[in-house]
Amino acid sequence: MTGVRRGALAAALLGVLATAGCVTLPDGGDVRDQPGDVLPSATGIRYTPPGPARGASPHAIVTGFLDAMGASPVQTSTAREFLTRSAAEAWQPQRRTVVYDAVKPSTSGSSGDLVLTGAAWLDEAGRWRGELPAAEAHVHLRLQRERGEWRIGGVPDALLARRTWFSGAYAQFQVHFLAPDYRSLVPEPVFAPRGEPLATSLVRALLMGPPDPDAPWLANRLGGLHLAEGAVTVKEGTARVGLSGVATLPTPAARTQLAAQLAWTLRQVPGVRTFQVRIGDTPLTLEGGLTDIPVGQGASLDPADAEASTALFGLRGGRPVRVEGHDVQALDGAHAPAYALREVSVDLDATRRAEVSADGRQVRVAALDGAGPATVVTGEDFAHPAWDRAGHTWLLDRRTSGAGVTVLSSGRQLVVRVPGVSGARVTDLLVSRDGTRLFAAVRDDGRDEVLESRLWWNGDDVSASPARRVATVSGLQDLGWDGPTRVVALTTAHGLSQVTWMTLDGAPGDLGDIPAAAAVFDPVTSLVTSATPGQPLWAVGAKGALVAVGAASSADEPPHGITHLTAVG
Template identity: 40%
Template structure:
């Protein structure tokens, strides 16, 4: 059996626009609108909407304008509620018509930008003075567009107190959320990431959100950065954007030559220049808009000085904060007869360091991101660290006498992550040099774990937990201090794979910093690879959806690097998932572990 370790990192050049149709199944698309509303994308409250193409009757077709009807005279209270829900499908996005269905009091207090609730269907409303209805397939997203959870049965029942204003019914209280069909989002929004920093300010950490495609994309991305990371992620990520900033204009225009103009206002604290960290966040976030070549930043109308004295922030700025870990090796590493080897999948050569010499006797290994140091796990349960290429380098034992160690993992700070499958269940620990400390992961510690991965930025831990009836894929966020010390981990949260009981997962591997590929066996002699969002939002993210591969597979070898080939290893050979029709010959005899750096 081949065990793999694949680290996490952000794709160097995210491809959200290319993946719009394929990445967003109906239930995944809902995340999108929240990012639009709260990421400082203005929702017009006035002005007509002119139809260029014949609009869809329900506003569901992308590329058209939809101007919903205001309340009709003499409408029943249930018709008012139906009209309110219909009005939230206005295209372009605006709430001016929806507000006309509210009482004066409700209009003054309604805050739809605070959340988004999406649904696959609506039940018929009932009642008169209090109208209620159920929303089916409901999902909730926060103000940034990040998925929060599925709504339970109680939360999925909405009530609208009604009041008479003059002779007309109006809604007197509405949920502080935009309520829209999931399919409406699928046609209008795309998944992207806001780039924040780890607590030490050393590396960018992407947080997935959904924003509108097209002309609003850059505006929504900048607005999301200005909101900053959620409070609960305060020791997972931080932002270099000064608090109190807002967009001074209604949009972020992009000139014909690709210059994005970010006009800021209202800083809560004094600052007179764009820091290197702030420039990196802006550049790496806005490079997801293909038209952006560079960025110009102003504050209250004056142009801010930029790092290095340049006049514009190029889209390539902030290379040293690269979430892929700049300089990471792109080689494949493996164990052959217990010795560490390196090279291409079909051409592996011995390494010169101590773990590549005769007698190493390793069962799994991991190479740090720079490709300079390797950690090897022996049959006796010890973990040793040694230089990768220095024959005379010292071998340092980090752990001894472990029960059943999975392949370890390195993050960007050369922290070595270990998971030991003890008689009492999984035990996670992190080693910095020779100092090893246990990290309790609620919902993971003490369970039966089949595989685990740690992201290159050190912010996420993903694992496969074996259950009585099915395997579960779970994710936990890692909290750090400002000096980089690992503080604790959040409770493991299941990533819903929407599978039947009996489903078993063979292996997992990172495909980007925010997505994980899952290898499993399906009916017959067939294996399947699906790619899912690491934030737990529903839906598959691979360009072509689930890939089925003939034969039983034993391992998934993948890297988050853009363009790095992910492989599925089986008895019949090795399949390159970027070219599924191409099958390499079977791995040479004696290979027992294979993976990329991390």
């Protein structure tokens, strides 16, 4: 969009503003260094907004200030020209980003009083924090004269970003922390400006730590460290990360875990193949003397579990089978259960199974072939069991009195109280392979909400955080994983089914770079999905027929006659 068109659009929106006082956006949070005014550049058309014209009116100053925050590449130098000298020096737009749809008239009488509609916010690290409270969507830009010209003397510490601009200038990435047992990386979504220097943005977000600094469900080997020179440099495919502070790296394994956090974060930067880390004057050295660390480092900590089986499992004639390509193998042999099954669920390394009886009242967990001792759990109506990489079996009992969540750990059955989920009307449950996230589909007053709770273990006991809403949908039929960072939902309304993708943080799909919803014109009831990246996604018809969704191809379709297909986990 040209400068003229941007300016005209902003002027049209602001031209209807009325005048008198408003509430200022909060500007709390720790102050972080932000070198200069140029934020990482965006791809696409370059746009350098004009500064304030001589003799500009208060209205024109406000219009120009908002327009200047739509620069491409992303920068705030021009926006500072609309501020008084003291306000320009004090303004810290990196503290938060407010994304809004439009500006509507205020009921006050000042040209600097704005009301942002459809506003949401991101914190300093670029983490999506959801809807901005209504009171905080009232922004007061205090106008005053300086050297005979109108300037803005008070401004919230935030980048005010129109949604249409933000969706093109920013993209969603993942920074990686560790599960509390250090056995898996845990992806946490953040938004960062597209283009260079993306590496600096992502490492800075990683160094800011988990979304909740005291979160017991995440560990961080980078705690207490900061960028020593304010930026990550990239040259000839190698990113150089200079850090200051004190790192707690007592063992070679700890150094490997720190390297894995950086590797999985930096591998998203185009062209980066290796990286080097210095903590103070000391280079990070892994076993074998490795200092040029490949971004493929840390495969054993893959949040999707690189060792997980890619086979599918299901039922044929009511008995469990393993499906690999067009090869179908019965699981039971001489250990076939005496009762019919409704479905089967298999752990990540395909060594154990959890089978749900036809009436849904019993779950039996045993070796994959059904041999040996088994753990049996009884209830009212069990949903599809879930597994994490530690081998825990997660069970949702959809009781008429309200849902109950339990987990089987080393043969023990533990009740898990999940605030917002336990006791509610829950139709489905997912657990991430890293074992730190639980997603539940909760039905209330005719609508379906997808809720997320965070999980953590303290010895042999497990706890869950209060659930927060990730999405609201209608007619939810099934939930599943599409890779380790996306949840997919099958919904049916007015006879039409569609598959909808959602991000872990609940950010809108148009901002999170996720696929658009896909319509399914066949009558379907459930999904076949996997947390392993790149696996086909299928919708399942009432008679077991598969319908390809997204990149799935009919050439990949398993043999007919298999019902209740499922991936591991």
